[in-house]
Amino acid sequence: MSGVTMNSVIKKYGDVQVIHGIDLEIEDGEFCVFVGPSGCGKSTLLRMVAGLEETTQGQMHIGDRDVTRLDPSDRGVAMVFQTYALYPHMTVKENMGFGLRMNKHPKDVIEAKVAEASRILKLDEYLERKPAALSGGQRQRVSIGRAIVRGPEVFLFDEPLSNLDAELRVEMRVEIARLHKEIGATMIYVTHDQVEAMTLADKIVVLRLGRIEQVGAPMDLYRDPDNKFVAGFIGSPAMNFLHGEVSSDGVEIAGLKQVVATELGNRRHGQGVTVGLRPEHLMIDPAGDALTVDLVESLGGVSFAYLLTENGERIVVEERGDERVKEGQRVGLKFETHRLYFFDNDSEQRIRD
Known part of the structure; x- marks a missing residue:
C-alpha cells in the first residue's frame, strides 16, 4: 500500500503558521490534485510529503510507515519540479539513469x-x-522518466506544466493522465490551474490560506460546492456572483430584475444573500432589457458574452450556436431555478434548502 495520510499536519516558520492542521487521506493508486491560488500552501504541503519541508506538528504516513521525521531519500517518493533540472552535459539516457548509478545499481x-x-x-x-x-x-518527459526509474511509492508533481506553452500543456496533461493509467501509482499533483485539476484528478483538494476548503471528485466539487470560494474556483469561466435579497416570494436578484421562488430555511425578509450562476447554465433572452452586452469573446465554437447590470455587476454567459449577441445590445437572461446556488454573505458558506 502506498497511500498518503496526514493527521493534524502543521507547518510554521518561526511564529508564522502557514499550514493549519491538515487532515487528509489519499488512497493507494489515487491521483490527487492540490489546487488553490498563489500562497495557499499547496506547494508547501507537497514539499512536506517529500520531506523537503519539516513537519512542525502532526504525522505524515506513506502506506503503513510513519515518515514524519524520515529523510527525503528514505520516504519512497520521487518529485517532478516546475524546472526540469536536467544535466546539460548528459544524454537523455544518462539523465534518466543518473540516480540509479549514484546508488550503485547494477548496469x-x-x-x-x-x-x-x-x-x-x-x-x-x-x-x-x-x-x-x-x-x-x-x-x-525526461524529468518524469527520471522519477519513474526510481520506482517510487508516490509520485509528486510541483506545477510541472507551468513553463510550457498552451499547446504543450494540453499534450502533457494527456501524457500524465496516460502515465497514471499505465503504472497505477499514487500521484500528488500541485497546480493553480483548475482546468488541470478537473481533467487529471481522481480527488481534488481545494486549499486557501493553509486550510482545506473542500475535498472531493472533480464533478462533485463542480456540482456541489460547500462555499463561495470553491464555487468560484472550480469551473471555467468562474461562477457569476450577484447580490440577492430575501423576499416574501423567494429571492429577488436586483441586477436581473427577477424574483426566484425558493426556500432558504429561516432566512428573514430583507436579508442579503449571494446568488451564484454558472456561465454555461445561462441563456440570453433577446426580448429582455435588464442587461447591456459590454464585451464578447469569440472563440469559434463558443463565445463568452460579458453583460453589465444597471448597478454595475458583471455576468459572463457562455453562448453556442450561430445566433450570438453583439456589443451594446440590451438583453435579458433565462435560467433554471435548480441551477442557482445561494451563499451566506457573512460566512460565504452554501445555503442548502
Whole structure:
C-alpha cells in the first residue's frame, strides 16, 4: 500500500503558521490534485510529503510507515519540479539513469529500468540527445522518466506544466493522465490551474490560506460546492456572483430584475444573500432589457458574452450556436431555478434548502 495520510499536519516558520492542521487521506493508486491560488500552501504541503519541508506538528504516513521525521531519500517518493533540472552535459539516457548509478545499481538493472521508462514516455528516439536538443515538453518527459526509474511509492508533481506553452500543456496533461493509467501509482499533483485539476484528478483538494476548503471528485466539487470560494474556483469561466435579497416570494436578484421562488430555511425578509450562476447554465433572452452586452469573446465554437447590470455587476454567459449577441445590445437572461446556488454573505458558506 502506498497511500498518503496526514493527521493534524502543521507547518510554521518561526511564529508564522502557514499550514493549519491538515487532515487528509489519499488512497493507494489515487491521483490527487492540490489546487488553490498563489500562497495557499499547496506547494508547501507537497514539499512536506517529500520531506523537503519539516513537519512542525502532526504525522505524515506513506502506506503503513510513519515518515514524519524520515529523510527525503528514505520516504519512497520521487518529485517532478516546475524546472526540469536536467544535466546539460548528459544524454537523455544518462539523465534518466543518473540516480540509479549514484546508488550503485547494477548496469543491467539501470538499462532495463531506463528502457521501460523510455517506452512508457515514448522517448526511445531521443535517448542519445542532450537536453539542449529537446523541446520543453520532451525535457519534462525526461524529468518524469527520471522519477519513474526510481520506482517510487508516490509520485509528486510541483506545477510541472507551468513553463510550457498552451499547446504543450494540453499534450502533457494527456501524457500524465496516460502515465497514471499505465503504472497505477499514487500521484500528488500541485497546480493553480483548475482546468488541470478537473481533467487529471481522481480527488481534488481545494486549499486557501493553509486550510482545506473542500475535498472531493472533480464533478462533485463542480456540482456541489460547500462555499463561495470553491464555487468560484472550480469551473471555467468562474461562477457569476450577484447580490440577492430575501423576499416574501423567494429571492429577488436586483441586477436581473427577477424574483426566484425558493426556500432558504429561516432566512428573514430583507436579508442579503449571494446568488451564484454558472456561465454555461445561462441563456440570453433577446426580448429582455435588464442587461447591456459590454464585451464578447469569440472563440469559434463558443463565445463568452460579458453583460453589465444597471448597478454595475458583471455576468459572463457562455453562448453556442450561430445566433450570438453583439456589443451594446440590451438583453435579458433565462435560467433554471435548480441551477442557482445561494451563499451566506457573512460566512460565504452554501445555503442548502
